[in-house]
Amino acid sequence: MAFYRILLMTRMGFTTWFRTQEILVRIFVSSILYIAVFGLIFSRLSYPGYIAYIVPGAVSTYSAMLPIYPVGTLIHIAMGRGGYYAYMLPVPRWSIVAVRIIVSLVLVVIASINTIASYWILAGYPNPALLISILPAITLTISISLFYASLAYIIRDVPKYFTLIPSLSTILSIASTAYYPPASLSYIPSILREIIEINPISLSADISRILLGVLDGEITIKIAILAIELTIISIPLSMVLARKLEF
């Protein structure tokens, strides 16, 4: 019975989020512009293979950017009048967060497929192997959504959430190898470079790049570090979240 209710809630999550075409058009246009303008011009400025290099990077940054609003809407509801209804529902508390994570995942998958399709059109040939880059991004989205939800419940202030979290996600994306190869980080202090290299967004993008053959490196180590980081992020935060959600 609870499972059926969770499914209903998920459906409700989708209908409220995708009721208007706004979000889909935004994702569609943004991801095309990202590749067709930023990627194309920078590949003229730097080297021709740059555009292929940033596709997995773009997919990984969506994991940090796109969950902000579905998770933020949850805290907005919980802090406002909707909280009474949300907490009275005969479903486990975690499912309220799970529904938002599922919506975030759908957004990330749509944006990723659109980015990859834009690249295929620009490059002139379809390379199905690029779809691999969605797999690490999905894992990352679950952990980052959980991270944002926990922060939201700790902050417990809607304007502060919508100020801090977008900035945090921008900094996470900038301080990663999503936009630039590790060699271009030579001028950055070594401590900062190490932080950038172990940033989960960098690891997710680099794993996809190694699988696609656009980057050399040891994939097993990167997968192990990413797995450890995501576990460290997810488990304690789930516990914090579970305690904060309980009444």
Added chain:
Amino acid sequence: MRPGDIYMASIARYIARSGALASFFVKPILSKTYIASLNAVVLAQILVFALALSQLVRVEEYYRYLVPGVVLLSFYTTIYSLIEEVFFFATRAEAYLYTYILPLPRYMLAIGFTLAVSIMCIPLYIPYIALLALASPHAGSPTGVLISIASIAAMMTIFSIAVGGLLASIYMSIKSNWRLLLTVFLLSDILQRFSTAYYPLSYFPEVYRYIALANPVTHFINLSLIIIGIDPTLLIDPGFSAAILAASVLGFSAITILGAQKFAEGGRLV
């Protein structure tokens, strides 16, 4: 007192009232958290994003070109998002009832709001502008530095009034909330991507150049880069840029005055 002076005094009073109203909306947004987050993002862009990209690119002195672009684009996005937020609360949320019964012409509201937002926002960027001006070839003389700072600040004000006017007319003419948010987002995203903030015009593919040349953000950034003293071979002709920027400011202001009056007065308030 001549009739012209009385008219000018009323305009100034109207703008001051609209500005006071706008600052009422903006002040809670410009919290310490907001300012700290904004600076953290700008610094991360300057110290990591711009530095790493300049290592990747084959253009000489690209870092000097990119840093002002990053700062000015951040100013544009901040102004855009603040004006968007102010207009949303003032004309869409519960506050609209109070906004529209004020004894103020609609276009004065639009101009006053944008002026107040830019006046409150420019001081946040003054330290960055000062650093950019100090790095310019005129840095030798204090007068040169002051002139550079004053010129960029003046251009920021004029540019934000133009952008604000455009947003005001959009907010006052589109009734459906999702269509409004979509239009505002698309406009912002297209203007940002097709601007020369991150890349010189000569590196744009032929098709994109026309969009970039018609984009007021390109010319705002281009003129600022000229003042800062960036390599002129990477920039657009200053006369052409000034003409396009002036035309955009005049065009957007006319749209604001006519659009705000026509659509907001009467039935099409929300």
